[in-house]
Amino acid sequence: QVQLQQWGAGLLKPSETLSLTCAVFGGSFNGFYWSWIRQPPGKGLEWIGEINHSGSTNYNPSLKSRVTISVDTSKNQFSLKLSSVTAADTAVYYCARNKELSITRIQGISKRYYGMDVWGQGTTVTVSS
Amino acid sequence: DIQMTQSPSSLSASVGDRVTITCRASQSISSYLNWYQQKPGKAPKLLIYAASSLQTGVPSRFSGSGSGTDFTLTISNLQPEDFATYYCQQSYSTPRTFGQGTKVEIK
Numbered sequence: 209q210v211q212l213q214q215w216g217a218g219l220l221k222p223s224e225t226l227s228l229t230c231a232v233f234g235g236s237f238n239g240f241y242w243s244w245i246r247q248p249p250g251k252g253l254e255w256i257g258e259i260n261h262s263g264s265t266n267y268n269p270s271l272k273s274r275v276t277i278s279v280d281t282s283k284n285q286f287s288l289k290l291s292s293v294t295a296a297d298t299a300v301y302y303c304a305r306n307k308e309l310s311i312t313r314i315q316g317i318s319k320r321y322y323g324m325d326v327w328g329q330g331t332t333v334t335v336s337s
Numbered sequence: 338d339i340q341m342t343q344s345p346s347s348l349s350a351s352v353g354d355r356v357t358i359t360c361r362a363s364q365s366i367s368s369y370l371n372w373y374q375q376k377p378g379k380a381p382k383l384l385i386y387a388a389s390s391l392q393t394g395v396p397s398r399f400s401g402s403g404s405g406t407d408f409t410l411t412i413s414n415l416q417p418e419d420f421a422t423y424y425c426q427q428s429y430s431t432p433r434t435f436g437q438g439t440k441v442e443i444k
Contacts, residue, residue, distance in 0.1 A: 252435055253435040321386055322428045
């Protein structure tokens with residue numbers, strides 16, 4: 209059974225860099241996209257970005273200038289860095305596996321359906337001076 | 338970005354009720370729609386993918402329907418453990434976006 213375990217600093221000052229790591233246990237690291245999602249206190253979910261085992265990334269344009277997601281396949285880990293944090297970056301940060309759950313073929317065109325099926329436990333990050 | 342809008346934002350229901358939550362996308366997303374359940378202090382849990390496919394291990398009282406821009410999550414015979422917040426999420430394109438959530442509370 210795949211499990212994700214995440215860790216990182218929980219208290220930051222404005223302008224510092226947020227750094228979190230997520231380790232994958234009990235399953236393959238290859239063949240998936242690995243995502244970061246955050247949730248401000250009392251609010252909804254915001255997708256930050258994702259990476260696959262070969263290092264191909266997709267980022268949320270709203271955060272792209274400040275976000276770096278990297279991967280260490282030797283350790284089955286992926287990491288998030290968010291620079292120049294402000295109070296607006298205060299949130300619970302989650303890592304998750306984005307898995308291809310089904311494929312359909314219609315008129316020769318393949319449709320691949322993905323979902324975030326395994327999640328880390330969440331890390332509370334507070335930005336305060 | 339594709340905007341996802343859920344309604345209602347919250348609802349009150351009783352055990353045994355049938356509950357319906359809707360999700361609308363700002364453009365057609367075919368069937369690239371997932372539903373998640375989140376309980377307080379916990380990570381979200383995937384319930385439905387591809388608009389209507391039940392994730393392994395999820396009770397059959399959960400069902401999803403829709404395609405294009407309009408989608409529905411239905412919980413039949415609501416159980417005490419179903420009181421939670423539900424989110425839709427589109428997997429059609431990046432950035433992957435979520436609805437604002439629907440909180441299902443006990444009446």
